[in-house]
Amino acid sequence: MQSDFKKILSQSIAFWTFRILSLVVMGILFSILGFIFVKGIGVVNWDFITQMPEDGMTKGGIYPAIIGTLCLIAGSMLFAFPIGVMSGIYIFEYTKDSWYRKFVQLMTANLAGVPSIVFGLFGMALFVNKLGFGDSILSGSLTLGLLALPVVIRTTEEALKAIDNSYREASYALGASKLQTIKRVTLPMALPNIITGLILSIGRVSGETAPILFTVAAYFLPKLPTSVFDQVMALPYHLYVISTSGTNIAESRGMAYGTAVILILIVLILNIIANIIRRFLTKKYKTN
Amino acid sequence: MYKIESKNVNLHYGSFHALKGINMAIEKNTVTALIGPSGCGKSTFLRLFNRMNDLIDGVKIEGSCIIDGKEIYSKSIKIDELRKRVGMVFQKPNPFPKTIFENVAYGLRVNGITHKNYIEERVEICLKQAALWDEVKDKLKKSAMALSGGQQQRLCIARALAIEPSVLLMDEPASALDPISTAKIEELIYQLKELYTIIIVTHNMQQAGRVSDSTAFFYLGELVEFDTTKKIFTNPTDVRTQNYITGRFG
DSSP states (O other): OOHHHHHHHHHHHHHHHHHHHHHEEEHHHHHHHHHHHHHHTTTOOOOHHHHHHTTTTTEEHHHHHHHHHHHHHHHHHHHHHHHHHHHHHHHIIISSSSSHHHHHHHHHHHHHHSOOHHHHHHHHHIIIIIIISSSSSSHHHHHHHHHHHHOOOOOOOHHHSSSSSSHHHHHHHOOOOOOHHHIIIIHHHHHHHHHHHHHHHHHHHHHHOOOOOOOOOOOOSOOOOSTTTSSSSSSHHOOOOHHSSSOOOTTHHHHHHHHHHHHHHHHHEEEHHHHHHHHHHHHHOOOO | OOOOEEEEEEEEEETEEEEEEEEEEOOOOEEEEOOSTSSSSHHHHHHHTTTTGGTTTTTTEEEEEETTOOOOOOOTTTTTHHHHEEEOOOOSSOOOBBBHHHHHHHHHHHOOOOOHHHHHHHHHHHHHHHHHHHTTTTOOOOOOOSSSSHHHHHHHEEEEHHHHOEEEESTTTTTOOHHHHHHHHHHHHHTTTTTTTEEOOOOOOOHHHHHOOEEEEEEOOOOOOOEEEEEEEEEEEHHHHHHHHHTTTO
């Protein structure tokens, strides 16, 4: 009787601890979102997202920064996605389970742990100066792409690992080569999960400031880029600028929150789109 | 001439001696059942004949495996070509997440066949051979994943038949299926032996008794006894075979 009571008590204490802690985590997320939205939603309107900044960035919109961030997301994905997926395929499908694979995996993990400012410095040294791309969308996208690579590689590996080996064997047993098997069976099956990795890396890339600081971001540039060698404004950097080193920080406070709202919305919308694509791919073969 | 022969085959996974000096000769157009407790080497033995064991790290194979008089482990054999002649059906139904049609056409496509009419013809023939045609002829463009487990397994058999093999390896093809689907697969095996030489691994003693002409009993990597199914099940020579058949271990 006594021990039964103790058992039930300790169980409910543990259960409630876990439940409260998870509620705290959700609470933190919602407070951040709520705080930003309450403070920022007031300035968000059609002009805000379609007009150039004016009056020392205290008025007008953030149109060029939105376009800049979208360019950088697209550019970095264009770079990180194929390279990351191919590396992931190589690591999982081509290297044997040996010290070499472990070494490559360790290095990928280390790459993920490199501080983003270091990526920024590296990008400036290599892309901006050495390769002569200058401060440009190209340099910024490549730098952000490097940052996104580990996530894409890792999720590709995991997605391939999740596929039952008997599908590969069935393909080989029909005389298919390894490449044919990857192209026709394993990669299409892994794609929905790989897209999850893409979602995660878009979230990371779109919010980074340090890697674009020395490679692409412009302080104030009220026009749209015309080529990949142009500089652009970008939302996270714009947010930083008008919060810390603008012409009138107090005046542009509302703009800063508005910028944060737009940044969050962009990430949210891209996540939703990627999720729809993922569901479509998963469902495509399961039904009809 | 025997269709399939193994001569003194030894196989090691690292330091584990999985097959110990196996000698076996299999006649054309027969069904051979491989039985024995889990881990006895019967699946490993089956996978010798389409060189599936090659995919596993640290496997070492000695001895001789011969199909149609040719050594299949010789350097001059192309593995892709071998696998076209030796089809395989796996334990779990594993159709690709493609349409029913594309599943059967897969083997043709990866082997470079593009002729549309020929592919359509082969798909129909193989689905008929696998006794699935009537159930799926109106939904060839639908996903194979929507089929039942038993239908999926027959689809996998059709898929294996598409590239016109002469040998069919089946690794416990009915172990994941319900009794009615199992009966269909067994019926199918019986019909297919007119055209193919079949080796089937099974855990189900009654199944071995029903479908096979010869039975091989494996135990701890050894081929204990290989004889006609009738002899193995009524009057086995080795006491271990007798104990296994009568359910004293396994």
